[in-house]
Amino acid sequence: MQVFHSLEELKAHIGQELGPSGWLTVEQERIDEFAGASEDRQWIHVDPVRAAKGPFGTTIAHGYLTLSLLAHFSWDQFELPGATMAVNYGLNKVRFPAPVPVGSRLRATGKLDDIRELAGGWTELTITQTVEIEGAAKPACVGETLTRVLWS
Template identity: 55%
Template sequence: MRPDELGAHLGQEVALSQWIPVTQERIQAFADATGDHQFIHVDAEQAARGPFGTTIAHGFLTLSLLAGEFMNTGGAPHIEGARMVVNYGLNRVRFITPVRAGARLRNRATLQAAEPGEGYLQLTVVNTIEIEGEARPACIAESVFRVFL
């Protein structure tokens, strides 16, 4: 959409990503990258006896998909004329439902604010990261992006 159209889309869904698989291999790679090797993430045998019945993704793995996979598969608003989009931060994050290994996630983005800056637009987006087949989302995160024009 064009920058001058953003105001008309406040409070509306502006993007929906494709489904992204969260494999045990992805969970293991995230554990290796961050050093978080808690058994609920990487030990299938011990995790099977735990509260989730299987391994689960790290909350921050789920959140990190906002910066890559979801952006690349339609999960963020496309702004015409954008030269670059940078992550400016997060206002609020909640991890609602555990993401079991093998689940698929997608992001539903709702535009909350669009404010002009010097050479950029600052967008506030509520991201609802859904789990295929689950009633409750994995995560709800309010993110802030700067779109340089």
């Protein structure tokens, strides 16, 4: 876990890696809960019997489930104790190069691409996040995230 106590410390890290986060196992229960929350109950996610005969040989996590885990992974990659709060502002680009089979272990690394100072004490961080699947050649997700941070 990297800790940045000030905006100046964070700026000195532009172009460098954040993380990696710890590993997280994606179990069927998490996939099923996400299906319920998102109303996306496609069989490749929630029907293990049918999915076993499908193109992936098992159920897979929703792409948006993997994307939603970026918040969890970010908290595990770096800390900003001098900030009052941080909020998601959006995404510039997201891709899902590889499916996430049930039981996979995921973790993320980030690269701090840019920092923009905004009005009112806010700063916008642009971070390219890469979610890797343990043992896989391709990542599960690559996304450029925008986070707005209010400094105290």
